[in-house]
Amino acid sequence: xNTRIFRPQEAEEAAAVLRxxxxxxFPTETVYGxxxxxxxxxxxxxxxxxxxxxxxxxxxxxxxxxxxxxQYCAHIPAAAYALARRFWPGPLTMILPRRxxxxxxxxxxxxxxxxxxxxxxxxxALLRYAxxxxxxxxxxTSGRPSPTAAxxxxxxxxxxxxxxxxxxxxxxGVESTIVDLTVSPPRLLRPGGVTLEELRETLGEVxxxxxxxxxxxxxxxxxAPGMKYRHYAPRAPVTVLRGAPAAAARYIRRHLxxxxxxxxxxxxxxxxxxxxxxxxxxxxxxxxxxxxxFDALRYFDGTETARIWAMCPDPDxxxxxxxxxxxxxxxxxVITVDGEGEA
Ligand code: AMP
Ligand code: MG
Numbered sequence: 311x312n313t314r315i316f317r318p319q320e321a322e323e324a325a326a327v328l329r330x331x332x333x334x335x336f337p338t339e340t341v342y343g344x345x346x347x348x349x350x351x352x353x354x355x356x357x358x359x360x361x362x363x364x365x366x367x368x369x370x371x372x373x374x375x376x377x378x379x380x381q382y383c384a385h386i387p388a389a390a391y392a393l394a395r396r397f398w399p400g401p402l403t404m405i406l407p408r409r410x411x412x413x414x415x416x417x418x419x420x421x422x423x424x425x426x427x428x429x430x431x432x433x434x435a436l437l438r439y440a441x442x443x444x445x446x447x448x449x450x451t452s453g454r455p456s457p458t459a460a461x462x463x464x465x466x467x468x469x470x471x472x473x474x475x476x477x478x479x480x481x482x483g484v485e486s487t488i489v490d491l492t493v494s495p496p497r498l499l500r501p502g503g504v505t506l507e508e509l510r511e512t513l514g515e516v517x518x519x520x521x522x523x524x525x526x527x528x529x530x531x532x533x534a535p536g537m538k539y540r541h542y543a544p545r546a547p548v549t550v551l552r553g554a555p556a557a558a559a560r561y562i563r564r565h566l567x568x569x570x571x572x573x574x575x576x577x578x579x580x581x582x583x584x585x586x587x588x589x590x591x592x593x594x595x596x597x598x599x600x601x602x603x604f605d606a607l608r609y610f611d612g613t614e615t616a617r618i619w620a621m622c623p624d625p626d627x628x629x630x631x632x633x634x635x636x637x638x639x640x641x642x643x644v645i646t647v648d649g650e651g652e653a
Contacts, residue, residue: 313468315460316475318432325439327472328353333360335449335463336436337477338428340401340486340503341456341604342463343372343446344471345436351413354445358415360470363452368417370403370424370486372444374437382423382443384409390491392512399429401482401503405490416445422492432477448485449474455542455607455639458483462608483601484631489516498522501631503600522634523625524642541638544607546571548618548640550633553647555593555621560651562619569616573606573636575599578621586615593621596629603632607639 316324318337327334331353334345344361346353348371358365371382376394379386383406390404408423417423428434437444448456451466460476467474487502487509495515498506501522509516551558559578566572571586575593588606591598610618622636622644623629637644645653 311469311472313464313471314473316473318435318475318477320475321432321435322439324473324475325436325441328436328440328442328444332472333357333470334436335457335460335467335471335474336433336446337430337460337475337480338372338433339430339480340428340482340484341458341480342449342460342474343428343433343444344449344463344467345372345444345446347440348372348416348443348445349411349413350442351415354413354415357445357447360467361447361450361452363447365415366418367447368420368424369445369447370426371412371416372426372428372433372437372446374434375399375427378443379406379425382409382412383407383425387491389496389513393489393491393509394427396512397504397508398427399434400427401429401486402426403486403488403500405488405492405499407492422490424488426486428486430477430481432475436475453541453543454611455544455604456485458601458604462605465608480601483604484628484635487631489513501634503628503631505627506630507627522630523637542604542607542635543639543641544610544618546610546615546618548607548620548636548643550620550622550636550640550644551647552622552633552644553651554649557647557649557651558621561645561647561653562621564651566619567617569614571610571613571615571618573603573618573620575621586610586613590621593623596623596627596632599623599632600628603635 403426458480482503487504488500490497576589590602
């Protein structure tokens with residue numbers, strides 16, 4: 311199959327791919343999505359095949375505005391509209407009870423569905439022209455770091471899908487925040503561009519799912535099937551360093567061996583001269599780190615790097631999403647150092 315590249319101005323033509331049951335990767339403000347008509351079961355099945363995604367991992371339905379919610383959701387609490395007013399279009403997915411017309415293949419058989427209205431103008435134009443809810447996970451091969459540029463999508467999907475809309479680099483860089491509104495109190499399932507602190511401002515009490523902070527145990531039943539799988543992982547094993555940045559950097563410097571690579575805050579690049587180094591932004595700028603983190607992880611797959619050391623921000627604000635992605639890429643292999651840089 312020849313994968314056609316669309317420009318953002320070609321939203322109407324690109325939407326025809328979706329209406330005809332094809333697969334189209336498209337830019338959002340978070341990461342690139344791999345879209346199909348969410349009411350067309352055969353088209354949605356092709357997403358799983360193209361990504362090599364486990365069947366029990368549900369997809370998110372993308373809609374152009376909150377007015378479309380009642381078409382797909384059986385019950386919409388006031389909290390959903392309050393969140394939509396403040397954060398949509400934007401990097402927030404709400405888990406709501408589904409209507410029967412949403413196919414099982416989208417929800418992995420759950421009686422809930424993830425709903426999102428993305429903030430990227432090209433994505434919104436596409437959704438309006440498509441006239442159908444667009445089921446989309448991230449447009450990477452399952453398990454790999456998510457794509458934040460069209461070139462990343464091409465790496466994974468060239469020849470496997472009908473089209474890619476190239477909308478440039480993603481502004482947020484990590485996937486949407488997912489909040490489950492079918493439980494009380496509402497529960498954060500995945501941290502993202504909308505922070506836990508912001509959710510609490512609108513909703514009051516919000517619980518963070520334990521899977522946000524640690525690996526699920528063998529016998530544990532995850533609330534969202536996506537929490538169960540190894541994620542965002544480059545080929546080389548990753549070790550994450552927590553603690554004061556200077557101390558973490560010293561620890562990495564002391565343990566660096568031939569063949570290692572480093573993901574670090576910009577200030578520490580000179581410390582690692584001679585080693586493959588991917589800076590992800592200043593230590594005090596977690597929003598920039600969010601934009602850079604997946605590109606940094608992906609970079610090492612094109613190299614012979616044997617081990618990756620990664621500096622990690624504190625889990626506050628969008629730093630929670632960055633640290634969650636790094637921890638998952640590391641399989642939660644995290645070392646915490648003290649002020650002296652000792653583990
Ligand atoms: P991705 O496929 O990388 O875009 O991520 C989609 C995420 O949304 C996965 O982690 C899913 O587990 C989660 N998700 C989608 N639908 C639901 C749902 N109904 N309940 C819980 N999580 C969901
Ligand atoms: Mg994904």
